Amino acid sequence: MMRLPKFEYHTPKSITEAVKIIADVGPAAQFVAGGTDLYPNMKRRQQTPKSVISVMRLAELNQITGDGSQGLRIGASVILSDICESKIINRDYPVVARAARTISTPLLRNMGTIGGNLLLDTRCNYYDQNYEWRKGINFCLKKDGDICWVAPGSSKCWAVQSSDLVPVMVAIGAKLRFASTLGERVIDAAGLYNDDGIDYLHKRPDELLVSIELPPMNGWQASYQKLRRRGAFDFPVLGVAAYIQRKDGLVSDAKIVLGGIAPSPVEIRDAATALIGKPLGDDAIQAAAEAAYVKARPLDNTDFVYQWRKQMARQYTVRALNELVANV
Ligand SMILES: Cc1cc2nc3c(=O)[nH]c(=O)nc-3n(C[C@H](O)[C@H](O)[C@H](O)COP(=O)(O)OP(=O)(O)OC[C@H]3O[C@@H](n4cnc5c(N)ncnc54)[C@H](O)[C@@H]3O)c2cc1C
Ligand code: SF4
Numbered sequence: 001m002m003r004l005p006k007f008e009y010h011t012p013k014s015i016t017e018a019v020k021i022i023a024d025v026g027p028a029a030q031f032v033a034g035g036t037d038l039y040p041n042m043k044r045r046q047q048t049p050k051s052v053i054s055v056m057r058l059a060e061l062n063q064i065t066g067d068g069s070q071g072l073r074i075g076a077s078v079i080l081s082d083i084c085e086s087k088i089i090n091r092d093y094p095v096v097a098r099a100a101r102t103i104s105t106p107l108l109r110n111m112g113t114i115g116g117n118l119l120l121d122t123r124c125n126y127y128d129q130n131y132e133w134r135k136g137i138n139f140c141l142k143k144d145g146d147i148c149w150v151a152p153g154s155s156k157c158w159a160v161q162s163s164d165l166v167p168v169m170v171a172i173g174a175k176l177r178f179a180s181t182l183g184e185r186v187i188d189a190a191g192l193y194n195d196d197g198i199d200y201l202h203k204r205p206d207e208l209l210v211s212i213e214l215p216p217m218n219g220w221q222a223s224y225q226k227l228r229r230r231g232a233f234d235f236p237v238l239g240v241a242a243y244i245q246r247k248d249g250l251v252s253d254a255k256i257v258l259g260g261i262a263p264s265p266v267e268i269r270d271a272a273t274a275l276i277g278k279p280l281g282d283d284a285i286q287a288a289a290e291a292a293y294v295k296a297r298p299l300d301n302t303d304f305v306y307q308w309r310k311q312m313a314r315q316y317t318v319r320a321l322n323e324l325v326a327n328v
Contacts, residue, residue, distance in 0.1 A: 002043035002130060008051040015058055015179050015208065022206045023181040025051045031208060033077050034111035036104070037120050045131045046143050047121065055115070061210060068092025068217035076115025076209040081106070083114055093214055095222040095241075099168045102226045105233045115209045118166060118176070118189070122159035122197040122263055123235060124150065124301040142198050150301040158299050159197030160237075160260060164226060166193065167241035167259035170267065172222050173215050178207040186213070193264035200263055220245045220253070223323040225316045227260070229303050236260040237302045238309050240292070242320035244280065251275045256288060256317060261298040261309065268292045271317065280325050289317040 012018040022029045030049035032038050033056060041047040055061055061077035067088050074083070083089055083100040090097045103109060103117065126149040127134070127142050139145025142157045150158050169176075169189040177186050187202075189212075194202050222243040228234035239259035245252050256271035270291035278284040296313035298306045 004039060004042055005045070005048070007042070007049060010051065010053040011057055012053060013057055015060060015210065018053055018055060018058060019179055019181050019206065019208055021051075021053050022208070025053075027205060029053055030205065031055050033113040033116040034079065034108075035116075036108050036112040037116055041121055044129065044134075046127065055208065056113075061115070064088065071216045072214040074114055074212045074214070076118075076211055077113050078115075080104075080109035080112050080114065080117065084109065092217050093172075095168055095172070095224055096165070096214070099164045099224040099226075099239075099241075102224075102228075102236075103164050108233075114165065114212060117163050118169065118192070118212065119201065119203075119209060120161075120163045120166075122157075122200045123162040124157075124159035124197065126150065126301065127159055150299050157197030157263070158301060159200075159263060160299075160302055161193060161200065161262065161264050162235045162237075162260055162302070164224070164236055164239055164259070167239050167257040167265045168222065168224050169212065170265045171241035171243040171255045171257040172220070173243075173255075175213040175215075177210045177213065178203065179210050180204065180207045184210075190265075190267065195262060195264040197263040218245075221324050223320045225320045225323070227304075227309065227312050227316055234303070237304055238296075238298070238312050238316060240313070240316040240320045242317070242324060244275065244321075244324055246280070249279055250277055251280055251284070252277075254288075256292055256320075258292060258296055258313060260302070261296055261313070266295065268295050268317075270295065275321075280321065285318055285321045285325075288321060289314045292317040 029051040061075040063075045066072040174189045226236045227238035241257045243255040254272040254275040256268045258266045271288035274287035293314035298309040300306045
C-alpha cells in the first residue's frame with residue numbers, strides 16, 4: 001500500500017491567512033483542495049510538499065454567484081458534484097455541467113473541486129507510476145531524472161494537460177482570479193497554460209486561485225466531447241471544446257480547443273477560420289474538423305495509439321460541432 005509522507009497541514013479560515021502562510025513557508029508549501037490529484041501524487045513521491053494548506057474552509061472560494069445574464073462567478077473550492085447539479089450552471093452554462101459530469105467518478109467528484117481541476121498536474125505513462133516503478137527506469141525529466149522517455153532527444157517534457165474543464169474554460173473565455181500577498185490579478189483561462197509538462201502553469205506557486213468567472217451568455221453556445229477508454233471513468237486522452245456565436249444564420253465567432261493531447265490546451269485557429277462567416281453546416285464542419293486533425297499532434301504517452309488519437313480529433317470535432325447544430 002502506498003502511504004502519504006509526513007507533512008504539516010494548515011487550515012486557514014480566510015484568504016489573507018492562506019496567502020500569508022504560503023508566503024511564509026515558501027516553495028516547500030502547496031495548496032490542496034479535494035486532494036484527489038495532489039495526495040495520490042504525494043503517495044507516488046511525484047510532488048513532495050512539506051506543508052499543505054487546505055483551501056476548503058475559505059468561504060469566498062465555496063460560493064457560486066451571478067447568472068448567465070450578468071456572468072457567473074464560481075469559487076475555486078466548489079466541488080465538482082455541485083457544479084454538475086447547480087440549477088444555474090445547468091440552465092445557463094450546460095457545457096460546464098456536462099464536462100464536469102465526465103470527470104472521474106461520483107465519489108471523486110464529491111471531493112474534487114473545479115479549482116483543483118483547472119490546476120491539475122500534467123500526466124504521462126512514464127510519470128504516473130509509483131516511486132519504485134519510476135526508479136526502475138531511472139526516473140525522467142519531470143521528476144528526479146534527466147531524460148524524457150517519450151522523446152529522448154528532447155529537453156522538454158511532453159506530459160499531457162488532462163483536465164476536462166480546461167478546454168471548455170479556454171473556449172468560452174473564462175477568467176481566473178488569483179490572490180497572493182502581492183495582491184489580486186485576473187487572467188484569461190487561455191493565458192494560464194504553458195506548453196511544457198514540467199512548468200505547465202503561468203502562475204507562481206504562492207498564488208491562490210480564488211474564482212472562475214464565466215462570461216455573460218449573450219447568445220453563444222458551446223459543447224464538449226471526450227475520448228477515453230472506459231465510459232464509466234477515465235482521464236481524457238482527447239477532449240474537444242467547441243464554441244460558436246451566430247448572427248443572421250452565419251457563424252460570427254468560433255473557437256475549437258483540444259485538450260488531452262499536449263502539455264497545454266491547443267486552440268485550432270484554422271478551425272475557427274473555417275467556420276466564421278458560414279452557416280454551421282456539413283461543409284464548414286468538415287473543414288473545421290480537418291483543421292483540427294492537421295494541428296493535433298498527440299504523442300505516445302497516454303492511452304490508445306497516438307496516430308489513432310490524431311484521427312479522432314477529426315471525428316470528435318465533428319461531434320462537438322454537430323451538437324451545436326442540433327441545439328439551434
Ligand atoms: C481515479 C481518478 C480519475 C480521475 N479522472 C479525471 C477525469 O476524468 N478528468 C479530469 O479532469 N480529472 C480527473 N481526475 C483528477 C481529479 O480528480 C480532478 O481533476 C479534480 O477536480 C481535482 O480537484 P482537487 O480539488 O481534488 O485537486 P487537488 O488534488 O486538491 O489539487 C490539484 C492541484 O491544484 C492545486 N490547487 C487546488 N486548489 C487550488 C487553489 N484554490 N489555488 C491554488 N492551487 C490550488 C493543488 O496545489 C494541486 O497542485 C481523476 C482523478 C482520479 C484519482
Ligand atoms: S513526457 Fe518525458 S519528461 Fe515528461 S513525464 Fe513523460 S517521460 Fe517524463
